[in-house]
Amino acid sequence: MSGRKLLLFIIAITAWASLIAQLVLSFGYSTTDTTETIVRFFSFFTVLTNTLVAIFASVQLVSKPNQQGFFANANTQTAITLYITIVGLVFNLVLRSLWKEGGLQALLNDLLHSVVPLLMIFYWWKYVDGKKATYKSIPFWLIYPAVYAIYTLLRGPFATWYPYPFINVIELGYPIVLRNSAILVLVFLFFSFFFVFLGKKKPV
Template sequence: MRKFLSILFAIIAWFAIIAQYILMLNASTTGFADTSIRFFSFFTILTNILVAIYFTNQAFVKNYAHKAFLNKTGNLTSTTVYILVVGLVYQVILRKTWTFTGLNKIVNELLHSLIPILVLLFWYLYEEKSIIKWKSILGWLLYPLVYLIFILIRGYFTNYYPYPFVNVLNLGLSQVIINSLMIMILFITISSVLVGLGKKIDKD
């Protein structure tokens, strides 16, 4: 069942990513190169790529030995944290900001709604929750922190920010820092909930 779910979830994730890329290229007015850079500037896309890579690895690996980097205990939990933040931020902050129709709507729901649920389900079924350490949470913050620094530096030179809550031009740097701190708190909160819940589930 684990391999079947891995294959299914990998297909769904890669379909959503590739379809979103094609849709974005088709709607582009800035050219292939700039559109491609903007595509990979979205935390949603980068995180869904991470999810797709994880499930692709799970689908083809012959065993789940922890010596393989992607199979180390805790990697699934960190990936789950990232994709849950993607889903929650979209549902709470961005859903009313952007309106989609047709295939755009389907792909958007896959990236922001269905895939986070699928990853959480996989985490519940297969992560070795009891041995995940609390101190790992700090390490998990590196990815979103590097991402934030990247989009702020790129935004400074290009005046393009992928999300409205980090748009320095509209909000000012102080407000963007406040917004970023709140999202970092969300990362820490979800991480803590998953680690704590995981230990309780495995204990019961």
């Protein structure tokens, strides 16, 4: 097995195992019915993005060398790396201090928010041809987080539940949530440009 395939295998196993374990724990913590528990589980940007990483790594793992496709595209790979990087940054800089759980939950938090992001960043740096990532693709990269934000803000009032405290309209009100959302937009924009810039400078 090549170094690239081995890294993809590690990423896929780590992401899938962590997601499955987190789903099992979610049922243990949940005070809602099965359907709502599952919906809430997949309402976390962390879960959606780690799932995207897991699918990407799995598809690339079984793909033939030089095979073309959606996940083989440098822009797609850079976008996925961008998303999981934001997952890691937001958790470690903003949310980590709010989590008090220990044991398995603490381990899963580290796997989903630190280990998988770092593995994906390393994969991008070593194996993705960053020179093919383009600035004109950035608006398309922002569609996924934009759709997620719209979905979350629209569903929140009906579910009386928000996945993250900084977008909890019930607790913070719309002015603060919109401000926080604007900050996140700027973060996504900054790192989008940063990854394209860095990709054009790296040797691969």
